[in-house]
Amino acid sequence: MDKIISHLQNSKSILVVSHANPDGDAIGSLIAMGLALKAISKKTTLYNESPIPAVYRFLPAVNSVVREVGNQTFDTAVILDCGALDRIGEAVSMVRRIPVIINIDHHVTNAGFGDLQLIDTSACATAEIVYRLIKQLSVSIDENIAASIYTGILTDTGSFRFSNTNKAAFAICEEMVTLGVDPYKIAQRVYGTYSLGRIKLLNLALDSIEISYNGRLSIMTLSQDMLNKTRTQPEDVDGLINYARRIEDVKVAALIQEHQNGDGTSETCGNYHVSLRSDGTIDVAEIASSFGGGGHSSAAGFNIESTLPDLKLKIFNLAERL
Ligand code: AMP
Ligand code: MN
Numbered sequence: 307m308d309k310i311i312s313h314l315q316n317s318k319s320i321l322v323v324s325h326a327n328p329d330g331d332a333i334g335s336l337i338a339m340g341l342a343l344k345a346i347s348k349k350t351t352l353y354n355e356s357p358i359p360a361v362y363r364f365l366p367a368v369n370s371v372v373r374e375v376g377n378q379t380f381d382t383a384v385i386l387d388c389g390a391l392d393r394i395g396e397a398v399s400m401v402r403r404i405p406v407i408i409n410i411d412h413h414v415t416n417a418g419f420g421d422l423q424l425i426d427t428s429a430c431a432t433a434e435i436v437y438r439l440i441k442q443l444s445v446s447i448d449e450n451i452a453a454s455i456y457t458g459i460l461t462d463t464g465s466f467r468f469s470n471t472n473k474a475a476f477a478i479c480e481e482m483v484t485l486g487v488d489p490y491k492i493a494q495r496v497y498g499t500y501s502l503g504r505i506k507l508l509n510l511a512l513d514s515i516e517i518s519y520n521g522r523l524s525i526m527t528l529s530q531d532m533l534n535k536t537r538t539q540p541e542d543v544d545g546l547i548n549y550a551r552r553i554e555d556v557k558v559a560a561l562i563q564e565h566q567n568g569d570g571t572s573e574t575c576g577n578y579h580v581s582l583r584s585d586g587t588i589d590v591a592e593i594a595s596s597f598g599g600g601g602h603s604s605a606a607g608f609n610i611e612s613t614l615p616d617l618k619l620k621i622f623n624l625a626e627r628l
């Protein structure tokens with residue numbers, strides 16, 4: 307931590323990045339970190355490859371997050387909430403050329419990329435680690451930073467319900483409320499409203515659920531066609547897997563999501579993202595790692611090229627071990 311603090315204090319131009327297809331922690335950490343670095347007068351650029359999901363657009367300074375960095379140069383890159391550097395997306399080759407890469411994360415599968423690391427797998431969210439870093443930088447947490455940290459913790463703990471919910475989640479969020487966060491307002495923004503398309507997508511998602519012969523594994527499948535039909539975006543898929551996870555006796559749920567370039571036919575080879583969730587008794591990070599992905603013990607994911615029937619077979623085969 308001390309090395310990172312002194313390095314940041316000595317940096318001139320800092321690029322802050324979080325993972326593509328960002329969740330609330332990726333956005334919340336990014337903005338909190340950016341505002342804190344601005345508070346100590348650092349030239350800071352915030353980058354994310356994907357558009358900011360609609361539910362997080364209420365956060366302060368979201369408009370300063372860029373999707374292109376042009377030909378700016380940076381002496382330091384701060385990578386947030388990424389188990390592996392390639393999670394940032396296309397910018398990875400540009401970022402690799404930045405002299406110092408700082409890796410701040412809480413994924414168990416983080417192998418420690420970069421030059422300086424602040425990895426705490428017991429942290430409920432990257433926002434928890436960013437909170438500690440901001441304290442160490444002696445930046446006073448204003449309402450904007452507080453809202454960003456609160457949102458990161460709220461969403462990554464599934465509203466204080468997931469197994470990563472720890473004492474710090476409550477302690478930090480209480481402090482953020484003292485600093486001006488309105489929990490009801492943020493909950494309304496993040497969870498309160500669904501577009502009609504998202505409700506229709508939920509219907510298709512629920513209808514797609516299949517269960518393994520022993521009832522311990524569920525698969526939900528979302529095609530690009532379903533997203534097109536309901537006029538929804540990849541961000542609208544966030545959280546749907548929890549329905550497949552909640553089914554009685556299910557230990558592991560998988561959500562198969564066809565990538566944007568997919569053609570929707572099941573016979574041809576396509577690119578898929580698979581999200582995995584467990585009831586806490588199975589380490590899905592290990593399963594995801596065996597497919598080249600990663601994550602946390604009860605929430606993980608991987609990308610794969612396959613035909614849909616082959617992929618389902620591979621996943622259903624996992625049920626034997628459950
Ligand atoms: P997801 O369900 O895809 O949102 O991912 C659940 C968790 O697994 C998140 O913490 C992700 O950071 C992680 N994860 C998802 N996909 C990958 C991947 N391809 N490689 C490494 N980690 C991943
Ligand atoms: Mn994340």
Ligand code: MN
Pocket residue numbers: 331332387412430431432462
């Ligand atoms: Mn996270």
